[in-house]
Amino acid sequence: MVPFVDLKAQYLSIKAEIDAAVLSLLESTQFVLGKEVAAFEELFAAYTQTSYVMGVNTGTSALHLALLAAGIGRGDEVITTPFTFIATVSAIDYTGATPVFVDIDPVSFTIDPAKIEAAITPRTKAILPVHLYGQPAEMAPIMAIARRHNLVVIEDAAQAHGAEYRGQRVGSIGDLGCFSFYPGKNLGAYGEGGAVTTNNPEFARTIRMLRDWGAERKYYHDLKGYNYRLEGVQGAVLKVKMQYIEAWTEARRAVAARYDAQLPALGIATPAVLPERRHVYHIYAIREARREQLQTFLHDHGVSTGIHYPIPVHLQKAFAELGHKEGDFPHAEAAAREVLSLPMYPELAVEQQDQVIAALKQWS
Template sequence: MIPFLDLKAQYLSIKDEIDTAVLKVLESTQFVLGNEVTAFEQDFADYCNADDGIAVNTGTSALHLALLAAGIGAGDEVITVPFTFVATAAAICYTGAKPVFVDIDPVSYTIDVTQIEKAITERTKAILPVHLYGQPADMEPILEIARRHGLTVIEDAAQAHGAEYKGQKVGAIGDIGCFSFYPGKNLGAYGEGGMIVTNNPEYAHTMRMLRDWGQERKYHHVLKGYNYRMDGIQGAILRVKLRYLEEWTEGRRAHAAKYDALIKDSSLTVPTVMPYSRHVYHVYAIRSPQRDELQQKLNEQGIQTGIHYPIPVHLQPAYADLGYKPGDFPHSELAAREVLSLPMFAELTPAQINIVAENLQNIVRGVAV
């Protein structure tokens, strides 16, 4: 069986360092925030070339606090995409604001920058591009539109640790960047975790208070805040893993290049790397009108795959109140029907990639396997 993701292989490769880091936290008893989290905040901010990092308990919390720090609230609108994990829209709704969707570009799967301006109203306060699958959105036009309209740009970089736009790491390109450390991410915790990065000291100060019950210091509650703090153990684990992120990223990129070479001549659509992009391949998503059949037959051959994402947010029952209907965002809807994510993790072997590609080719050609 070829797994979609193999977290155990990664753990075993750095087991001694991880175990030592965890024991250090246990001995320190700094279980919530603490020195390891503080050190990881600085390490990750430095990695992103950002001034500040604010560690939180999830990527969703990161988005929520970023929106709040930017002053987003009831009655406001935030422009984003429907082809994303639901947390992007959920965080907007948490503030009382309304997600306003714009379709994706069908090649990059990120926000279609030509559609943003027509979605802006007097209620619009922010643009929230999603760096989907590990590929950055086209940030220069987004920033230019935001400047002209006085809007905040918040990057959803939950899938894009180390991705670059024109040589600049995502997260610190806009006003605020938000990352997830869910275990399956390119940089994953052994539990939940998230990070916010920014070059704006006022935003950073506000978000630090908001994550810890709105306290400026203990028992002095300046804001109505939340319990969004990162655990000390997760900070220690992520600090170890961050040292390997570039190595693992280059592994993913090499695997993607091998997939490209092996399946590019088939009827399948492989990912397109945009000219401005350093793609970090959180997932390697191919496309096919026969996606469901492909997935079923690969599974029969012991090859696990994933679908990111089968139903766009605007067609989810939970968001029916936004008033969208089928056909409103055709590129998002077609991608949702056609994308299929192949096994992708740094420890994937060339032999495993060959098996996946060979089975894909055989299935596409209609040859029994």
């Protein structure tokens, strides 16, 4: 069976370095934040082309703190997409603000900038685009709209480490960027982890306080904060992995290129390759109207797949209070019915790729 993802393969490729880094961290006893986290933050700031990085315990916490640092709270509205992992929308809800959905562009799967302005009200305070699957959102018009209306832009880059839009790394384009280091991500910790990026020193200072109980000095709490600190062991692991992220990204892109070269001839809709955008393929999502049948077929032919995501957030029971119904965001709903994620990870062997392609040829 070709696995959908193989975390052990990556670990084994860097085992000696990881084991040494973790052992060193244990011996240092800097288990929460500490020097390894600070060293990783510095490396990740350089990688994302930002001035400040604040490591936190999850990508969801990164979103939550970015929203709070931007002053988002009860009575405010934040514009985002319904076709995303639920954490994007939950983080807005945590602040007391209301998520306002805008449909996606069906080509990129990211928020459609042409629909944003119509959703702005006097209560709108921020736009939260999602760089879904590793594909950057169309940031130039989003930023222009935000500047016209004095809105903060918070990039959800949880799936897009190293992705670029017009030569800029995601996470550096908006006012704040949010990343996840969940183990399966393009840059994955060995447990939970996340980070906020920014070029704004006041945002950085506020987030550092909020992640650590609202304090700059122990026991002096200036803000009502949270226990959202990144663990030292995750900083140590991520610091090692930073040496390899570009090589792993190019390996993902090479897998995607092999899929791209053969699947369209089979009548399979592959991810869009768009000008001035560097897709980093956290997910390689094809589209198929008979998705369930195809997923079963591929499983029976030794290929594991995933679905990201089967129900858009506006139709989730958890957010029923927003009052949306089927048909409100047709492009998001169509994508949710049709997307199917093929095996995609840097260590995916050519023979395994060929097995995926051969199974799809049999399907077609």
